[in-house]
Amino acid sequence: MSSPDLWVLGAAMTPFTRYGPDVDLVDLAHRAARSALGDAAVAFPDVDVLALGTAYEPNTNPAQRLLRQLGQTGIPAYNVVNACATGAAALRLACLAVAAGEADIGLAVGAEKMGKAGLLGNATRPKTDGTRTFSPSGRYGSVLPVEGLLGTQTMPGIFSHASTEYALQHGVTFEQFARVAEKNHAHSTLNPLAQYQKAFSLDEIMAADTVAWPNTLLMCCPTGDGAAAVVVVSGERLRSLGDEQRRRAVKISASVMTTQPWTETDGVVYDINTVTRTAAHRAYETAGVGPDDLDLVELHDCFASAELLHYDNLGLCEPGGAGDFIDSRAPWRDGRIPVNVSGGLLSKGHPIGATGLAGIYEVVTHLRGEAGARQIDDARVGLAHVLGLGSTCAVHILERAAA
Amino acid sequence: MTTAQIPVVGYLRVEPVPHLVAQRCVACGALFLDRRNGCGRCGAEDFEDHRLATTGTLRSYTVVHRSGPSVPVPYISVVVDLDGGGCVMGNLAGVRPDPAQLMPGQRLRLTTAGAGTDDAGTEAVAFRFEPA
Numbered sequence: 001m002s003s004p005d006l007w008v009l010g011a012a013m014t015p016f017t018r019y020g021p022d023v024d025l026v027d028l029a030h031r032a033a034r035s036a037l038g039d040a041a042v043a044f045p046d047v048d049v050l051a052l053g054t055a056y057e058p059n060t061n062p063a064q065r066l067l068r069q070l071g072q073t074g075i076p077a078y079n080v081v082n083a084c085a086t087g088a089a090a091l092r093l094a095c096l097a098v099a100a101g102e103a104d105i106g107l108a109v110g111a112e113k114m115g116k117a118g119l120l121g122n123a124t125r126p127k128t129d130g131t132r133t134f135s136p137s138g139r140y141g142s143v144l145p146v147e148g149l150l151g152t153q154t155m156p157g158i159f160s161h162a163s164t165e166y167a168l169q170h171g172v173t174f175e176q177f178a179r180v181a182e183k184n185h186a187h188s189t190l191n192p193l194a195q196y197q198k199a200f201s202l203d204e205i206m207a208a209d210t211v212a213w214p215n216t217l218l219m220c221c222p223t224g225d226g227a228a229a230v231v232v233v234s235g236e237r238l239r240s241l242g243d244e245q246r247r248r249a250v251k252i253s254a255s256v257m258t259t260q261p262w263t264e265t266d267g268v269v270y271d272i273n274t275v276t277r278t279a280a281h282r283a284y285e286t287a288g289v290g291p292d293d294l295d296l297v298e299l300h301d302c303f304a305s306a307e308l309l310h311y312d313n314l315g316l317c318e319p320g321g322a323g324d325f326i327d328s329r330a331p332w333r334d335g336r337i338p339v340n341v342s343g344g345l346l347s348k349g350h351p352i353g354a355t356g357l358a359g360i361y362e363v364v365t366h367l368r369g370e371a372g373a374r375q376i377d378d379a380r381v382g383l384a385h386v387l388g389l390g391s392t393c394a395v396h397i398l399e400r401a402a403a
Numbered sequence: 404m405t406t407a408q409i410p411v412v413g414y415l416r417v418e419p420v421p422h423l424v425a426q427r428c429v430a431c432g433a434l435f436l437d438r439r440n441g442c443g444r445c446g447a448e449d450f451e452d453h454r455l456a457t458t459g460t461l462r463s464y465t466v467v468h469r470s471g472p473s474v475p476v477p478y479i480s481v482v483v484d485l486d487g488g489g490c491v492m493g494n495l496a497g498v499r500p501d502p503a504q505l506m507p508g509q510r511l512r513l514t515t516a517g518a519g520t521d522d523a524g525t526e527a528v529a530f531r532f533e534p535a
Contacts, residue, residue: 134523140436148470150493150530164464213465267436
């Protein structure tokens with residue numbers, strides 16, 4: 001499958017942080033959209049399609065609410081939700097509309113206002129007060145909530161299960177998992193848009209409270225608020241635009257989404273690996289590049305231990321060699337394949353709907369040579385990966401190229 | 404008088420000896436623990452009960468230290484590859500909640516334990532694993 005002629009014309013993100021009650025989802029989406037349109041040097045009436053991703057508020061017609069602030073031009077708009085791949089799914093929709101010839105310019109926005117809502121909220125056990133009668137319900141015929149009774153299905157629990165499976169097979173240590181967090185927290189000190197910009201020592205990370213072993217508190221991404229946006233343009237339209245727009249445009253060499261194929265743990269614990277491997281394989285094939293061609297990678301480090309697995313899933317290291325890969329410092333910003341130079345989800349933050357587009361923004365900014373203090377020198381090819389449990393994976397490969 | 408019992412999930416059988424029963428796709432052999440409309444592996448729609456082994460090997464685990472309200476922590480969650488096929492998640496009992504207690508290839512076996520009683524006096528029975 002060859003890649004359609006698609007380009008990123010503009011990209012932007014808001015600071016990821018916790019915004020007060022006077023800033024709502026539409027405010028965040030509007031800020032990112034306006035910034036991306038300004039970056040693209042495009043007026044909103046030139047946009048042919050809008051996709052707005054938000055995981056928490058998709059049923060509140062947020063795309064239409066955003067249009068009321070940007071200008072009600074009557075264009076088709078989509079409200080998108082796809083777990084932690086929501087922002088990437090919005091981008092995919094904009095790409096599809098442009099690739100199909102229905103739009104010349106598409107706008108993808110991802111936004112989330114999470115506040116301090118934790119990811120353990122669904123982990124409840126039955127109240128022991130009040131009346132109850134055991135009666136099987138749901139597809140598993142359960143008579144009780146089973147969290148903590150039949151293992152764990154919390155987010156930290158699921159990703160930690162995946163990580164110990166890899167560790168049991170390949171001998172990865174707790175310290176190696178923790179080194180991922182050491183790296184990403186250190187990287188975030190150079191990113192003024194990151195939710196946290198503080199380095200932590202390996203000892204501090206390993207000594208922090210355990211959430212679900214091997215992940216300590218400093219190895220889990222925070223919740224937070226923020227938005228990101230990307231303007232996509234067809235190659236044909238791009239060639240009619242100005243010199244500066246063409247110079248700064250970044251080629252989308254692959255835009256791939258996959259869902260989870262059946263594996264033997266299906267329905268028992270989510271497999272985060274196979275879905276990523278199939279997406280990466282298709283993206284490399286579509287773009288005609290391999291892992292050795294990548295100058296930087298933004299990948300889905302919702303937990304430090306998950307990043308380590310994705311070194312292997314994305315083919316950045318030798319099979320089974322993810323522990324050695326982090327020990328060698330290859331994914332540090334001065335290493336062989338810098339990974340999450342933005343600080344990653346661990347430190348930049350993870351406002352769910354925004355995450356996939358923030359990864360695109362980061363890669364685009366480096367490919368343009370506009371990343372300031374955290375610039376990866378002479379970056380030409382970059383990869384952005386996100387994973388939504390369920391599971392969905394999106395991989396984009398972006399290249400600096402002449403339009 | 405014996406107390407009435409009910410398994411906490413439909414795929415657990417308490418009598419005559421505790422064991423798990425999967426839905427097996429007649430066409431491709433894929434195993435599932437939940438009610439099915441079709442097979443995620445091949446799309447076929449015929450299933451049969453398939454008794455799973457009560458012994459197996461550790462596939463993955465985590466030691467849970469933080470959870471929602473009213474979930475007692477810490478505890479160990481394990482995914483077990485059952486002998487002869489199928490895998491399942493459960494709690495691990497009989498060892499300290501310490502990752503040093505878990506080894507590659509560790510053998511585990513299924514046991515049961517009470518998980519509470521309802522107002523009619525019916526006891527819910529859960530399965531869990533312990534070192535074999």
